[in-house]
Amino acid sequence: xxxxxxxxxxxxxxxxxxxxxxxxxxxxxxxxxxxxxxxxxxxxxxxxxxxxxxxxxxxxxxxxxxxxxxxxxxxxxxxxxxxxxxxxxxxxxxxxxxxxxxxxxxxxxxxxxxxxxxxxxxxxxxxxxxxxxxxxxxxxxxxxxxxxxxxxxxxxxxxxxxxxxxxxxxxxxxxxxxxxxxxxxxxxxxxxxxxxxxxxxxxxxxxxxxxxxxxxxxxxxxxxxxxxxxxxxxxxxxxxxxxxxxxxxxxxxxxxxxxxx
Amino acid sequence: xxxxxxxxxxxxxxxxxxxxxxxxxxxxxxxxxxxxxxxxxxxxxxxxxxxxxxxxxxxxxxxxxxxxxxxxxxxxxxxxxxxxxxxxxxxxxxxxxxxxxxxxxxxxxxxxxxxxxxxxxxxxxxxxxxxxxxxxxxxxxxxxxxxxxxxxxxxxxxxxxxxxxxxxxxxxxxxxxxxxxxxxxxxxxxxxxxxxxxxxxxxxxxxxxxxxxxxxxxxxxxxxxxxxxxxxxxxxxxxxxxxxxxxxxxxxxxxxxxxxxxxxx
Numbered sequence: 001x002x003x004x005x006x007x008x009x010x011x012x013x014x015x016x017x018x019x020x021x022x023x024x025x026x027x028x029x030x031x032x033x034x035x036x037x038x039x040x041x042x043x044x045x046x047x048x049x050x051x052x053x054x055x056x057x058x059x060x061x062x063x064x065x066x067x068x069x070x071x072x073x074x075x076x077x078x079x080x081x082x083x084x085x086x087x088x089x090x091x092x093x094x095x096x097x098x099x100x101x102x103x104x105x106x107x108x109x110x111x112x113x114x115x116x117x118x119x120x121x122x123x124x125x126x127x128x129x130x131x132x133x134x135x136x137x138x139x140x141x142x143x144x145x146x147x148x149x150x151x152x153x154x155x156x157x158x159x160x161x162x163x164x165x166x167x168x169x170x171x172x173x174x175x176x177x178x179x180x181x182x183x184x185x186x187x188x189x190x191x192x193x194x195x196x197x198x199x200x201x202x203x204x205x206x207x208x209x210x211x212x213x214x215x216x217x218x219x220x221x222x223x224x225x226x227x228x229x230x231x232x233x234x235x236x237x238x239x240x241x242x243x244x245x246x247x248x249x250x251x252x253x254x255x256x257x258x259x260x261x
Numbered sequence: 262x263x264x265x266x267x268x269x270x271x272x273x274x275x276x277x278x279x280x281x282x283x284x285x286x287x288x289x290x291x292x293x294x295x296x297x298x299x300x301x302x303x304x305x306x307x308x309x310x311x312x313x314x315x316x317x318x319x320x321x322x323x324x325x326x327x328x329x330x331x332x333x334x335x336x337x338x339x340x341x342x343x344x345x346x347x348x349x350x351x352x353x354x355x356x357x358x359x360x361x362x363x364x365x366x367x368x369x370x371x372x373x374x375x376x377x378x379x380x381x382x383x384x385x386x387x388x389x390x391x392x393x394x395x396x397x398x399x400x401x402x403x404x405x406x407x408x409x410x411x412x413x414x415x416x417x418x419x420x421x422x423x424x425x426x427x428x429x430x431x432x433x434x435x436x437x438x439x440x441x442x443x444x445x446x447x448x449x450x451x452x453x454x455x456x457x458x459x460x461x462x463x464x465x466x467x468x469x470x471x472x473x474x475x476x477x478x479x480x481x482x483x484x485x486x487x488x489x490x491x492x493x494x495x496x497x498x499x500x501x502x503x504x505x506x507x508x509x510x511x512x513x514x515x516x517x518x519x520x521x522x523x524x525x526x
Binding site: 024027028031034035038042045046048049050052053054178181182184185186188189191192196197198200201 | 282283286287289290292293294296297300301304305308309312313391392434437440441444447448453454458459460
């Protein structure tokens with residue numbers, strides 16, 4: 001409950017901040033729509049030249065675009081702004097004040113900045129998923145929707161945990177302020193089903209920087225392609241990665257000694 | 262003049278060298294989407310035999326050459342110069358007797374480019390062994406012809422980006438404008454897919470725009486897919502767009518500097 005209250009406070013603060021830049025928000029939404037147009041056009045170009053891509057039709061690819069946009073929203077609305085603030089606070093020592101506050105420091109560091117207008121992206125993403133699934137004509141059962149939600153959540157947790165590990169590395173290597181670029185770089189791989197990639201690229205986006213765990217795999221669950229054991233394993237990976245990330249964060253925090261000492 | 266450029270080179274090279282880790286990250290960031298497009302299109306071509314006459318090897322060679330052309334013809338002036346207009350640090354450069362955009366920023370961009378080339382070379386060789394392209398259609402004449410074409414295309418892109426950057430004299434939203442410009446490049450340059458696979462109307466418009474000169478045209482030159490009239494036409498278009506871009510940039514820059522009043526003035 002405590003953290004919910006905090007999130008509410010952060011949201012209020014961030015809404016106030018973004019209201020100061022209303023025109024920018026409008027421009028950003030227009031640009032966002034332009035990119036959506038481009039993404040749909042590129043799918044259209046692909047499917048005017050082929051019936052399926054890695055066994056998936058255009059409906060499934062639109063749904064995948066929706067799931068991809070969920071992860072992308074996480075990246076832009078949460079990961080980038082907070083990382084920027086975090087890197088700054090390591091350099092100038094203002095991290096001291098974050099640690100002194102009576103709340104979980106990992107929580108504070110990762111949720112204090114939220115790009116609020118990006119929430120409309122979430123709605124757009126859900127619309128894309130629904131339209132895509134409808135177009136594909138796949139028959140979706142209730143358990144499939146449940147496993148989709150479960151694995152989408154655990155995929156997001158995997159990405160979140162990886163982010164924690166990447167920024168926690170800054171405690172050891174202060175100059176490592178490029179910490180999330182690698183995540184952003186490979187994110188684009190989530191637009192298409194991982195099954196079309198050559199093996200080495202598939203290994204990278206599934207195991208090393210697991211973008212596909214948050215994009216391709218939940219959608220496979222929605223289509224009923226995953227067995228019970230697979231669903232269980234991916235869910236456990238989500239939990240395990242969160243536990244590992246919290247431990248790395250704690251260990252890193254012990255290394256922190258302020259900017260002047 | 263030569264001495265000035267030599268000194269500018271030393272300063273900017275040292276500056277870029279300092280950020281080599283950042284540079285490597287930039288390179289990685291920029292490499293991923295062409296490789297993904299390559300993977301997507303080769304998988305389609307392999308599944309269907311070919312895509313409108315494009316075989317899997319055609320796609321592999323196209324994107325492998327694209328990696329080089331894009332590196333040569335793209336620029337980062339919006340990121341290295343835009344903030345100077347906004348925070349007023351341009352003032353110091355304006356009182357120097359040389360054009361800030363056409364000397365310092367340009368040399369800085371070239372230093373950046375050459376350093377990323379060093380990073381790209383080993384990665385390109387690894388990709389070569391991973392994808393094993395068949396480059397038998399490439400001729401020496403094609404490569405030699407493509408070099409001036411790419412340098413001129415870089416200048417076109419640089420002048421256009423510089424003109425957009427100079428809009429910062431009037432508005433703080435230059436980054437949004439540049440994002441829109443970037444989308445035009447994506448649409449009309451052949452970055453996503455070889456232009457003949459784009460919808461007909463986009464192909465028709467792309468013919469007259471400068472963006473295909475940055476990627477599609479030099480790639481086709483290198484791959485030896487163009488006839489002599491097509492090569493000449495490309496060079497003529499390059500010349501025309503270079504003049505237009507130069508005129509636009511000069512006009513925007515002059516107006517902008519007059520409008521400029523630094524922070525604190």
